[in-house]
Amino acid sequence: MIEDLIRKTAADDDDAAEELTAIAAADPQRLAPHHHLMLDLDVLWPAALYRGAGADVVARVVERVDGGQTPDALNHLLLVLAHSGHPLAEQAMRRWETAPPPGSDALHVGPLRYAEEAGWTVAPDGTRRSLCGDVAYEWHLRPSTPEPDDAACPWCTSPLWTAADLPDAGDALAHTGWAGRLAVRTCHFCSCYTTLFTAVTPDGGSTWWPGNVRPDYIGRDAGPEDPPALLPVVGPRRQSPFQASAWHDGGSTLGGHPEWIQDADHPACPGCGLLMDYVGQLYGGDFDEYGEGAYYLHLHAPCGLAAVNYQQS
Known part of the structure; x- marks a missing residue:
């Protein structure tokens, strides 16, 4: 066959x-x-x-x-x-x-x-370094009622979106070296146009990184938009780390390797310049039946910075 x-x-x-x-x-x-x-x-x-x-x-x-x-x-x-x-x-x-x-x-x-x-690179010291993990889990988007607060995107004023909230990073993120709770809050709208960075702490803290630079092509009259009322919830372990999908329902995946729609885009950490570790991807079609593209989440534990970027065909 x-x-x-x-x-x-x-x-x-x-x-x-x-x-x-x-x-x-x-x-x-x-x-x-x-x-x-x-x-x-x-x-x-x-x-x-x-x-x-x-x-x-x-x-x-x-x-x-x-x-x-x-x-x-x-x-x-x-x-x-x-x-x-x-x-x-x-x-x-x-x-x-x-x-x-x-x-x-x-x-x-x-x-x-x-x-x-x-999913790998060569570190400044010349050693090979994995950017992705060997373990992956299904990531199911479930209805969620966010706790009310005043956190909003400083560019478009949309309420910040919780793209991930992991009480324990576990084996899916062992390659990142992160310990503790990992929450990533960002702007679901502006992250579609540029990589957005977030300062994160092991107690679940997640705040807009002040060094984010607004591209000129994001109009000044953009937003606000309500973020998806859905939170990724970890599901069963996948058979292999390569089963994320940016094209099919159920493709959202924690850990493992991404399926890039365009060229690979592992962001450089703005704190130190090293490439960030990959965390997982959220497929647009898992948000609603007309959704497309995928959000990609990244982390650099030593600098306490996370990132979200987006690709679509």
Whole structure:
């Protein structure tokens, strides 16, 4: 069945590609025996199909990049290597930072920046750092009556929205190093236009970060709008950390890895400049039947800052 799906994907069958993507999300190792066939048929997209690719597959991709055989496919090949997460892929991507491969002049970012699409990066000390967690849970949006207060967005005056309130971060956020209650309150309207930062404390404190910069394209007459009267509630653990969805009902997920609608957008912490850790995503369709896009939540525990950004097609 999988080989049939691969051949259909190679023939530009979008339904087959979507089915393969679902398999790779639920159990990446199911595709591992078929990676060589995928390379033979030039199935390089979605690159997440290569999660957990073995050394022999990675070596083939690295050789293809080094040889400049298909420089027009360099973007996809780098994404494949990033999603493989293999040490050989990381080694090659580091090497290409200083010795760019053929075709790299057409890239918008350096080879190592592609790692962010797969949820990892290289820290300033040179070590590899995971931006995402290995555990994920369903995140169900349930009716909620917010406690009345005067907290409002200073830009559009909308009441602040509780995008998350976790009494205990638990194993889903173990990669962040956060301990205690995590609440993230932000503006549901303005976060659709720019990344908004929030100062957070382990007792559940969450306040607007005064360094947020209002973009000119947010009109001065915007808002106010009432935020969703829904609060994310943690549900059952997901089969794998890759099952968040920005397209299907029930896609909201705490922990694990995001499904980006556009390019990966892990915000840099305004306190120290390091990339923030990913917390979870909230799918717009889970708010109402006409909703779209997704909100992405992030955290940098050492600086006590959270962030929310948004993407849509």
